[in-house]
Amino acid sequence: MAVDAPALETAADHLKAALKNGGNIVVFTGAGVSKESGIPTFRDAQTGLWASYDPQDLATREGFTQNPKLVWDWYDSRRNTVWDTTPNPAHQAIAELETLIETSYPTCGFTLITQNIDNLHRRAGSKAVLELHGNIFRYKCLNYGHPYSPELMPDLGEHRPPKCPHQNCNSDIRPDVVWFGEMLPTQTLEQAFTAAQEATVMLVVGTSGVVHPAASLPVVANEAGAVLIEVNPEPSELSLIMDCYLQGPAGKILPTLMTEN
Ligand code: OAD
Secondary structure, eight states, X not given: OOOOHHHHHHHHHHHHHHHHTTOEEEEEEOGGGGGGGTOOOSXXXXXXXXXXXXXXXXXXXXXXXXXXXXXXXXXXXXHHHHHTOOOOHHHHHHHHHHHHHXXXXXXXXXXXXXXXXXXXXXXXXXXXXXXXXXXXXXXEETTTOOEEOGGGOOOOTTSOSOBOXXXXXXXBEEEEEOOBTSXXXXXXXXXXXXXXXXXXXXXXEXXXXXXXXXXXXXXXXXXXXXXXXXXXXXXXXXXGGOSEEEESOHHHHHHHHHHTO
């Protein structure tokens, strides 16, 4: 698919103007940004995770309570899949944008907000990442949220998930990700909404825009006057409010957009 040259030029002009004028650049990503690393998205009709698995069983507190071993094993297998992947040119372009702003546009702001739990933005070199839905490489206990260090993990065998070693706790250890029906981490969410409100340009990359509150961030940015640029091979729930739509895979579009700046 050829990149739409006029749309790309318009997007690059918006980005350039924001950089020149000390604006705030916000990048908001979803599962699509990691697709070219080989990580399935959630809602793709054929390959999406929710096409083969029921999120009620695997991504809710109730599902974990009913079958902790099943949920533990599912996240273990996802963690292994993610571990074996590497950041793709989209993650790299976003990390380069942060570095470019730090080194050449010190009066500009930059915020990266992701719904992804795969840690690939950090592995690509992004320094400040607001992870709205947690991180699959972190653990905490079910009852109190005591952080759990994976180095403590014994050889589990059939005894999984492990138990919280915190004094008198002993509750099950779970991945430190946000499940359906759970609150997002308060401080991270506040920082994300503040960044959206103050954004000059927001790049919305690889999200279907159906899961709230995360999906409200572009709406907030739009209402506050930001220029919205979407990068996605398919239109999303958010496409209608976009100023600019760059149709195509993020791993191709974002590096091209960066070379225009
Ligand atoms: P979805 O699976 O809902 O959407 C993925 C989006 O990525 C779609 O709009 C695709 O068109 C797009 N896409 C596919 N390939 C792409 C590529 N190469 N480049 C750019 N975009 C591409 O994933 P999310 O929007 O991230 O939450 O889903 C939001 C939340 O729903 C997730 O964080 C997760 C899920 O249930 C929780 O688990 C709490």
